[in-house]
Amino acid sequence: MVICGAGFAGLSAISRLTRAGLRVTLVDGHLYSTFQPLLYQVATSGLNPGDVAYPAGGFARRYGAIFRHGELATIDSESRRIKLTNGLELGYDYLIVATGVSAAPLMPW
Numbered sequence: 001m002v003i004c005g006a007g008f009a010g011l012s013a014i015s016r017l018t019r020a021g022l023r024v025t026l027v028d029g030h031l032y033s034t035f036q037p038l039l040y041q042v043a044t045s046g047l048n049p050g051d052v053a054y055p056a057g058g059f060a061r062r063y064g065a066i067f068r069h070g071e072l073a074t075i076d077s078e079s080r081r082i083k084l085t086n087g088l089e090l091g092y093d094y095l096i097v098a099t100g101v102s103a104a105p106l107m108p109w
Helices: 008-019 036-043 055-060
Strands: 002-004 023-026 032-035 054-055 065-067 072-076 081-082 090-092 095-097
Touching: 002 008, 008 023, 008 055, 008 095, 023 055, 032 055, 054 055, 065 081, 072 095
Parallel strands: 002 023, 002 095, 023 065
Antiparallel strands: 032 054, 072 081, 081 090
């Protein structure tokens, strides 16, 4: 099982799937995951940045999963392989693409 994305969905999937006995590999382009609902408290000096970010690899290890640092480049669904931008290729039985969202820039009206 490969999960691409260390956001809410990806991390939630890891905790549930590893408890069910599956071998899971987490792939993300960042070494950390950020709890975004609390970013406003960092901006207003209520929390330190380290209070809302934590290592994705540490989370994966905590649940017995493997962490691979890299960004998803291609998915070959026929051969059940993904390729990362750093050249690493991973095979999978099941793939979860949980890459999240990004904020749209404000329109200058």
